[in-house]
Amino acid sequence: MVLVLAGFFAKAQETKQLTGKVSYISAQHVYVRFTSTEGINMGDTLYVKSRGKQIPGLVVVQRSSISCVTTVVGSYSPKMNEQIHAILKPKATITEEKKPVPVPRKPVAVTPQPARAQPKLIQEKSRLYGRVKLASYSNFSNTDAKNQQRMRYSLSLNQQNIGNSHLSFDSYITYNHRTGGWNADNQSIFNSLKIYSMAVGYNFSKNTSLWFGRKMNTKVSNIGAIDGLQFETRVKNFTFGIVGGARPDYMDYGINTNLPQFGAYVSHEAKGKEGMVQTSLAVFEQMNGSNTDRRFVYFQHSNSLLKDFNLFTSVEMDLYQVKDSAPTNTLDLTGFYISARYRASRKVSFYASYDARKNVIYYETYKTLVDLITDNATRQGVRFRVMVRPINYLIVSAQAGYRSRKGDPDPSTNYNFFITHSKIPWLESSMTLNVTKLKTSYLDGLQYGANLSKYLLNGKLYGSLSYRIIDYSFLNSNSGINQNLAGCSFAWYIMKKLQLSMNYEATIEKSNVFHRMYWGLSQRF
Template sequence: MINFRSGFIASLLLFLAGFHQVLPAQDAPKIQYISADHVYLNIGMDQGVQVGDTLHLNETDFLVVVSVSSSRAATLANRPLPASFTNLPVPPAYLTIIANRATGKSAEKPLPAGGFEQEKWTRETTAKKKKREPVVRGLFQVQQIHQSFTVSGKSFSYNQPGYTLYLTVPELFNENWGFKIRYRALYNNLPYGRDYDPDKSFLSSFDNRVYEVSTFYSSGEGGAFFQAGRFSVRTLWSAGIIDGALYEIQGTKTWRVGVVGGSSPDYKEMAFQSRNPKYGLYAQHRSGDNQTEAIGWIGEYQNGTLSREFISHDISWYSDRWSWSQSGDIDINRGWKGQRDPAVILSNLNLYGRYRFSDWIQPYASGNIRRPVWTADSRSVADTLFDRKYQQSLNLGLRSDFKSGFYSDGSVGYRHRNGDPFGTLYLGLQTGVRNFFQSGWSANSHTSGYFNEIYGGWTQTFSLAGMLPFEINSFSSVTIQGYTLGGESSVNLDYLFSESLSRQVLDRIYLSGTTEWGMGETLDLFRLFLSASYRF
């Protein structure tokens, strides 16, 4: 069994040693596509993302995760992003950092995430590297969450402390070896079974999750790359987390091929297990920094039985005027799976395209197809109970930016599940202005709605962001949502108020806090999130 405790102790010793230089991320995930109300990333629980994480993009744009799947995270932007952000990477080492939301005056020292221009993950040749002392980059954060809420007239409250460590040592022993760790721990003190029954005791547990502990070796561009331990395949995100090894050959500056093998961890506890072997082959082609194509085969098994075999692909092309991204999986069904589904079936497909005619005419479109697939865990489910329906969605939008600082982004979308008698229409409109009443402040309004034959609703959010005295970054928002169910004529209303403050207090120490109040037909809550982080 892998000794994760030893890796964690080693990372703390490196942290205390005082290595402080910050290096750019090398394997940053990307935004897949943008729908009417959400931004979809090509990462998820497999890479350590959890609901409530803040994804720092730059000094003005950030996302907050509202739902997570195993390999992709559906995130809702506090400030919905323009189409131009598609294909740009998200620094993975800063997923839990509250963003520096000031658009004017910047901090004395820039945030480690830097700009997107710094997020180059192509490795330099050994000949170009200069000998230097080992460096460490990453984040150590402690947090405290307090929440009080009311369900069915009964009040509850709980606290959830935790800490996070992201650590990368690009040159551990020499210029070729490196080490990475991604670790998160939460102390859960939740109502038993999440049913909020006051007659049952609270369930307390310490949730330790090791998302990565690996060492890697790189002989430089045109050479070989080796990685062992627990890690995510950077070239093939749909492979998820693997406890095993990877070997990659970079034949030229544009081509790389690799093979990976190991086992899947237990996703409930993230513990090592050997009963779920996983293997994969992949190839990737890169042309400069704006054109990437990757394809791979992944096989997952459970106790010698086929669980899933599929071909995954990822395409990303973009320039100053246009961009196109595409990703998806094609499942290959044989054995017991071939008796239930066709031999080859498209299980999911994500498409996104954008063209900029001018700053004020930037149309974009996105679409996706998602189909449930059989796995070894769902094999025992009866055919009559397994949901074979797949959903399709299409979203069209127009982004406009004006020299005055005003911008708008309108979109319309339609989602339908095959076999359902009706679909759902989505509408969205975002407007905002930079330098609202003084330099460094911005105001934003986001309106969205959804409608079908059974239910409908709308959400309206107003937000204000800027820098307060003493270089305190502030983000305030008010959200009102209304909805109707089952043909009701009355509208149910909920209100949510939020205030976030963050500040760099010392050279590398940041403090942040977020307070939320909710009230209405289904909301009666108070939430407080506090964190202190050290970036190195």
């Protein structure tokens, strides 16, 4: 009997692992979709596999029945559809032995006692988590251009059920300035201050909530941040929501009450044997002053019901336009995206997508000119990728893309190939070699490089070295971009929630050298 009980409790303490994937990446959060989030709590750490080890990558700040909203930990760089792991540790439960109640031989007189007030049950426990970060970005060169240094301060704060109440608070704020003044180079405060989220919520029940302020809604994430009211309620597998407020200013992301918007959405979620299916439908009206600027319908569907197969699609259709100064109702496809991933075996997987969405607007970016050109040339159009793991620790991937847009003189093509070995013998490090070929109506170029990374001091220190060669030619002129980029970076996990990181990159041209340096200190709580 003792051995049986010991085996039972040992089994109860076994860890359980859930596997999800990155479904959406915003400026503030990373969204991870699971078949079910049962057992995952806010504040839990999610892991990514690197060199056969589970490395902390994300921290959960919100969750629904099938997805988690997370923030990045350390130097981890999330990628779409990347596998994420949640490690659950269920607690063994011991059933209290019931003792027989002795029956008195003689009747016992019972004196009535006054009823005691029952303590109020707390439905949700207050949780506080977030991150504060101080960072510096420096640019200097051997040219006549003025050296620049920018400071960036960011605060991410999320408190669920403040004081064990039904109130919650969510915020993500950044402030940038050049050295020499807090706002010396800007006329509008919002050119430096970016409020990506700042909202107060109230949970009427487990299934019904109301939020006020600036917040992105995961059910209609394509709409972006919303300034105003968001009401949502869940009835069985259906979620209904209404939104009213304004859009952030499209110039500096500040507050602009002259850009009102309102709409409604319905979402359905269901769980199958192999995975989940989720479908959303939304209708929105966006205005400029008192005039209708845009009226459209948005549809989103994700499906993982088939084994080893994942499908995602989104559609935007405009319902209103102005022709010859007269408003008319229409049905015009303005945005479409579909992607599918199939894991044929443990060693082979396929991915295909078609992207006809609008270009991304960056309110904050530290990408180089080459990175921006590459992103613009590869994001839209048809894309196909195959990934093979022929042996342990080795990944080989090949990708091809094609885009033909109305107005482009010629179609655009792009090809990418990379090979990664995550555990090089003797070095105990990871190395990646990659090649990218681009050809557009104005550009023909080649980019190739290598990256070597390694964890040291039992995972407390991470370092990497990189080198890239850029050879881009502009077809309509004799100019081009010929650069060699050398870089290094490290991340030091000083304590469990305190991290220091640094990145340096030198861009070497024929007669000029440009330097970019970054360092940051972040504290999670």
